[in-house]
Amino acid sequence: QVQLVESGGGLVQAGGSLRLSCAASGIIVSSNRMVWYRQAPGKLRESVASITSSSNTNYADSVKGRFTISRDNAKNTVYLQMNSLKPEDTAVYYCFTPWGNYWGQGTQVTVSS
Numbered sequence: 001q002v003q004l005v006e007s008g009g010g011l012v013q014a015g016g017s018l019r020l021s022c023a024a025s026g027i028i029v030s031s032n033r034m035v036w037y038r039q040a041p042g043k044l045r046e047s048v049a050s051i052t053s054s055s056n057t058n059y060a061d062s063v064k065g066r067f068t069i070s071r072d073n074a075k076n077t078v079y080l081q082m083n084s085l086k087p088e089d090t091a092v093y094y095c096f097t098p099w100g101n102y103w104g105q106g107t108q109v110t111v112s113s
Contacts, residue, residue, distance in 0.1 A: 002026035002102045004095045009107030012085055016111070020080040022095030022104060030073040032099045036080045038091035038109075045094070049080060063089075085111045 004027075008020040022034070033052045039045040049069035050058045057069050068081040078095060090111050095104040 002097075002100055004097070004102055004104035006093065006095050006104045006107040009093060009109045011110045011112065014085060014087055014111055014113050016085050017081070017083045018085065018109060020082065020093055020107060020109070022078040022080075024076050024078070024095075024097075027097060027099065027102070029071050029076050029078050029097075032097050034069075034071065034078045035096045035098070036069060036078075037094045037096055038089075039094070039106075040088075040091040043091075048093070051078065082109070085109075087111045087113045 003025045005023045006020060008018060012018055031053050033050060035050040036048045037045050038048050048060050048063055049067055051069045051071060059067060066084045071078045092106040092108050094106045
């Protein structure tokens with residue numbers, strides 16, 4: 001059974017940083033494309049960052065230069081380092097893998113101005 005468990009969300013002031021974690025079980029993150037999505041209130045869920053099995057990364061234009069996706073193969077965990085946070089980054093952040101279409105439960109990120 002595949003499980004993706006996000007953590008690391010919270011309340012931070014604009015300009016601050018957070019690091020989200022996505023701990024995986026039942027799937028090897030280094031062998032699969034992993035994606036961070038977010039969904040703000042009243043908006044569609046959007047892709048924020050992704051990393052492939054060959055470590056190619058891709059970012060939404062809105063987060064380029066501020067967010068970094070990475071993984072720790074030994075811990076089977078994917079991270080999203082978020083710097084220079086803005087109020088518009090406020091959303092629930094989800095971990096996702098296209099392999100089997102699995103989602104995590106989400107973690108709330110709130111950025112105050």
